[in-house]
Amino acid sequence: MKIPYIIKLFLERGVFPKVKSELEKLIELQKTDTNIRKLKKAIDGAEQRRAGIEQEFELHASSIREIQGRRDKAQTERANLENQIAETKTYIERAARNLKNSQNQKEYETAMRETDALQKQTGTFETQALEKMTEIEEVEKVLEERSEEINSLEANKTAAFADFDAELKKNRKQFDNETKKRHEVFVTLPAQLASVYNRLAQRSRDGIAVAEVVNGSCSACFMKLRPQVRLELKTMDKIMTCESCTRILYIAAPAADAQAVSQEI
Ligand SMILES: [Zn+2]
Numbered sequence: 001m002k003i004p005y006i007i008k009l010f011l012e013r014g015v016f017p018k019v020k021s022e023l024e025k026l027i028e029l030q031k032t033d034t035n036i037r038k039l040k041k042a043i044d045g046a047e048q049r050r051a052g053i054e055q056e057f058e059l060h061a062s063s064i065r066e067i068q069g070r071r072d073k074a075q076t077e078r079a080n081l082e083n084q085i086a087e088t089k090t091y092i093e094r095a096a097r098n099l100k101n102s103q104n105q106k107e108y109e110t111a112m113r114e115t116d117a118l119q120k121q122t123g124t125f126e127t128q129a130l131e132k133m134t135e136i137e138e139v140e141k142v143l144e145e146r147s148e149e150i151n152s153l154e155a156n157k158t159a160a161f162a163d164f165d166a167e168l169k170k171n172r173k174q175f176d177n178e179t180k181k182r183h184e185v186f187v188t189l190p191a192q193l194a195s196v197y198n199r200l201a202q203r204s205r206d207g208i209a210v211a212e213v214v215n216g217s218c219s220a221c222f223m224k225l226r227p228q229v230r231l232e233l234k235t236m237d238k239i240m241t242c243e244s245c246t247r248i249l250y251i252a253a254p255a256a257d258a259q260a261v262s263q264e265i
Contacts, residue, residue: 023239025185026197027250030210032182037207039175046168053164057157064143064150071139078132085125092118193239200247211247221245 095118099111143150186194200209204220211220216230223244225233233240233251240249 022189022193023236023248023250025189026193026210026239026248029182029185029189029197030201030208032178032185033201033207033209036175036178036182039171039178042171043168043175046164046171050161050164053157053160057153057160060149060153064146064153067139067142067146071136071143074132074135074139078129078136081125081129081132085122085129088118088122088125092122197248204247209247211242211245211249213249213251218242218245218247218249220247225249 092115095111095115099108099115102108102111189197197209201207206220208220211218213219213225213230213233217224221242221244223242226243229240229243229249232238233249236251241247242249
């Protein structure tokens with residue numbers, strides 16, 4: 001049976017699979033690091049997001065409290081008016097007695113004037129009480145319309161924070177796992193490659209040291225690769241870097257493509 005050249009090469013020198021596996025490690029390391037960055041960002045921003053949720057609910061709650069406050073105020077004012085009406089009515093009764101018991105024209109006129117003034121006052125109070133009544137009804141209607149929101153606000157808030165806490169816990173756990181995984185991969189890299197990786201990752205703001213080639217371009221700096229570079233990349237027999245941004249390049253090769261490459265060789 002004829003041994004394919006690629007396997008022969010591996011058996012003789014172990015060149016191709018060794019380098020390929022280093023590149024694969026770099027790709028894995030990059031994916032892990034990118035994930036770690038994403039998780040760290042989510043964890044670091046958690047307090048701010050939590051405050052945002054709190055603020056959103058507080059906004060709802062304060063808008064409801066404001067309406068409830070208006071209703072309570074109107075109710076208190078209406079109760080005061082009712083007390084004043086009752087009080088004025090006792091004065092009217094007293095004025096009526098005075099009128100009945102008046103001994104002379106002067107007493108009679110005084111009692112009459114008093115009665116008139118008190119009745120007028122009662123009328124004013126009653127109108128105001130009616131206005132308050134209407135105001136209360138309107139506010140009650142608004143509260144009724146928002147009753148579902150009001151009743152579920154606390155439960156929704158609790159649920160939102162429970163979701164938030166669960167997600168944060170998940171992120172922290174993933175962060176720990178990924179950090180562990182990163183270390184495990186990193187220590188298997190040759191020292192020089194590991195230091196190149198670290199230098200590239202630290203230099204770049206997005207932490208990308210290993211960039212995928214997408215549509216013939218470096219996906220980190222978008223520079224179009226020369227055909228020769230693309231061809232060499234496909235063979236995956238050495239670590240290649242972008243001529244523009246110096247990041248390590250790779251072509252994500254599906255299983256079928258990988259096979260095609262080895263057949264070409
Ligand atoms: Zn580049």
